[in-house]
Amino acid sequence: MSGSKDSACDGVVAFGGIDWWYHNRGHSECQVMTRLASDMPVLWINSIGMRAPAPGKTELPWRRYVRKLKSTLKGLRRDPESGMWIYSPIFVPRYTDGWLRVNGILLGLQITLLRGLLGMRRPAAWLTTPTAVVVVERLRWSQVLFNRSDEFSRFPEADTSFIERLETRCLTAADRVLYTSHRLLDRERDRCREAIYLGHGVDFDRFSAARPAAVAAPLPDALADLPRPIVGFYGALDDYCVDKQLLVDTARRVAPGTLLVIGPRAMDTSEIEAEPNVRYIGQIPYEEIPSHAAAFDVALMPWLMNEWIESSNPIKLREYLAIGFPIVSTWFPELAAYEEHVYAAKSAGEFQAGVDAALAEQSPERVEARRNSVRTATWDAITRRVAEMLRTAPTALLDPPDDR
16 A cells, blocks of 8 residues: 655566576566666566466476576575676465455565565555556555556456456556556556656667667677578567468578577477578577577567557567567557558568568668657656656545545
8 A cells, every 4th residue: 555645766676577597588577677776776576477378278388487486595695797686485376366355464474574685665556467456455555556558457367357456456456557558648648647748768879779779780790690681570479469370481481591589488389480491599688688589680579469569559569669670569559659661561471571661671861760769768867757656645645535
């Protein structure tokens, strides 16, 4: 619950939507929290998830169990670069009302202890994963920010009605709800105290500098032998958002050129990797992504067309735009603001036609136009907005209604 009208906070407890130790740290909340840590103490709580991996239902279930166990054994550690504290909580990986109440108690005890250890007397809560609402509701906060980055009730294999109830509790518990999707904001603005469109940012200097000219950069030495053209994708390979068939079809389309796929694998990619001109190199550190991606001739966003994607706003769109190369993407609502800079497709056939057009593009002016479209949309600017919110009482706290 929120605290008094005095919203000044002395730190942030961020209930992350990912696990710091094995997910891509390019996620929006990672970008914001690492920058915010230079201004105030930040304690990052690794995600407790929303579903238990199940053999026969979830792709690569045992791999997921093992990596979460390794993360939990790390306990509390400090990120040497940002100074942010990272904690892997002890919890029961069961997702029912009863077990979440148990996890609320377990997590409440752990967070209370850590807040005291780190000297946080009036911390704010940053909430991303709906299952973490059980601990947010138990403790007092200077204010609660709900990072509404995705519609998790549309997450495949999750219990839709169960997660919807948790999302409703998040909307109720939050003083401010921060949206990355206009679609979600418009749908939910009447269900929360204060709805704010935050959007996503980009590390513009890092990505634009990786490819200063209008032509593709040289490949890293380990990939220097790949035949051109190189059509590429980087990011998490998840079964609920990546269209495997689009990647297979694209590989065949660009042969004898190369389809380069970079990112952690959370689904079976054997069908993709069976294509002779596909090079899959797995997850690489966030810092190395720009230098690898700058070698693409064309970048892909091969999304499934489902409810999850309809409410999403992929960060890589702005990263791709900052690099400047041609982009081919499945259409999704948040693409509308940048559609003139992207070859957008609403069918598999349109996607492959977009690949052809992107490969044929010869326009330095379009490269510069793409970069200019995101030049000021930086993570530093997003973080300044969040920091200002943390220093300012939400409207609901400044002027509470009479019946509160």
